[in-house]
Amino acid sequence: LLEYLSNIIGSTPSSLSFVFNNNVYQKIKKKNQKTSIIKVDSPELELFLKARKRKKKITSNIVFIDDVVEGSFDDKLGYAQDRYRRSSDYWGPTRNLLNHIKNYFPNYKILIAAHHRRNENDIPIKDYKFYFDQTSELIKNTKLVLCHNSFACQIAVLFKKPIIFLTSDYYQKYHHHSHVLTIELSKTLGTQHIHIGKNFDKNSSTIKKIKQAKINTSKYEEYRKKYIQFDSKIHGRWKNILKNLDNNKSLIL
Numbered sequence: 504l505l506e507y508l509s510n511i512i513g514s515t516p517s518s519l520s521f522v523f524n525n526n527v528y529q530k531i532k533k534k535n536q537k538t539s540i541i542k543v544d545s546p547e548l549e550l551f552l553k554a555r556k557r558k559k560k561i562t563s564n565i566v567f568i569d570d571v572v573e574g575s576f577d578d579k580l581g582y583a584q585d586r587y588r589r590s591s592d593y594w595g596p597t598r599n600l601l602n603h604i605k606n607y608f609p610n611y612k613i614l615i616a617a618h619h620r621r622n623e624n625d626i627p628i629k630d631y632k633f634y635f636d637q638t639s640e641l642i643k644n645t646k647l648v649l650c651h652n653s654f655a656c657q658i659a660v661l662f663k664k665p666i667i668f669l670t671s672d673y674y675q676k677y678h679h680h681s682h683v684l685t686i687e688l689s690k691t692l693g694t695q696h697i698h699i700g701k702n703f704d705k706n707s708s709t710i711k712k713i714k715q716a717k718i719n720t721s722k723y724e725e726y727r728k729k730y731i732q733f734d735s736k737i738h739g740r741w742k743n744i745l746k747n748l749d750n751n752k753s754l755i756l
Contacts, residue, residue, distance in 0.1 A: 519751055521744055524730045541747050542738045547657040548731060549740060554639035554658075564612050566641045567601065568650035569633065571618035572678060574625075592701075593673040594627045599703035600669070601631060607710050616641045616655065647716055652685040656692075657731050660723050665716040666692065671699040692726055693719030 520538050522528045523545040531540055544552075573590040601613055615631050616638040617623075626633055634641055639658050642648055648659040648666045651674065659666050668689040674682040689696040695712040 519747060521747075525733050526729050528733065539747075539751070541743065542733050543743055544738050544740045545657070545731060546740070547654050548661070550639040551658050551661040552737070554643045555662075557640070557643075560644045562612075562644045562646070563610055564614050564641070564645045565604065565608070565647045565649065566645040567613060567615045567631075568638070568648065568653050568655045569615050569618045569621060570651045570653055571621040572651070572674070572681075573627065588677055590627055593671065596671060596673075596699045596701065596703040597669075598628045598630060599705075600697070600699050600709070603703065603705050603709060604713060608713070611646065614641055614645070647713065652681040652688060656688065660692065660727055660731065663718055663720075663723060665694070665718055667695045667697055667712060667716055669697050669699060672701040691722065693722040 516535075517538055519541060520531050520535075521541045521543045522531060523543055528540060528542065531538060573588070573593045605611075605613055613631055615633045617633040617635045619636070619638075621633070621635075623635055638655055642655065642658045642664060643662050645664060648656070648664050649669055650656050650659070650666065651669055656666055656668075668685050670682050670685050674685070686696060688694075695716050697709055697712060
């Protein structure tokens with residue numbers, strides 16, 4: 504069904520294309536010269552711009568970006584047939600990693616930025632507090648970001664925060680595509696990468712990577728220009744989309 508729907512969408516000619524980054528813009532421009540391409544700011548850029556206006560707080564925090572990979576509503580729809588996926592297989596090793604970091608850096612507070620699809624009553628581990636609807640603010644005021652393949656990493660790039668990308672046996676087995684993308688993201692941004700494994704092994708290399716975490720300025724900037732922001736101009740999003748739809752009713756109807 505997914506393949507069928509994808510083929511229909513992919514083969515249907517469009518009059519208007521709304522794009523959120525320069526990479527997609529160049530691909531569509533090269534593929535179809537007749538399509539009107541409208542540049543629109545991504546949700547992550549809008550969150551960054553909004554958070555940037557607020558006063559920065561001096562903190563000693565490490566932020567872990569929750570991916571609600573173990574049981575979001577859309578995840579359950581796609582993987583309802585898989586009876587072997589258990590939340591503990593993901594959160595067990597993840598919690599051990601966070602505890603390992605906490606023991607070595609007692610002066611740092613580890614905060615979890617809850618995924619926007621996570622239910623507020625669904626707290627998989629009780630050792631750490633989950634902060635809802637505060638991801639951009641948490642990233643802005645943190646010293647280090649820990650995450651998987653997440654769009655939230657784009658906010659970290661915009662705020663020029665060190666990132667350590669995490670993979671695990673759980674991701675490798677049940678979300679192989681995201682597992683591969685996480686590794687590629689780490690390479691593209693020139694960041695550290697930690698593989699948690701099925702059972703997290705406490706080792707000095709993990710702590711060493713955290714101590715050495717820093718931003719690669721040139722790679723961050725290259726990524727920003729290609730995948731996040733077209734230029735220094737702010738293009739807007741929904742107002743821009745609705746305005747163009749109104750102005751091009753004859754093309755759409």
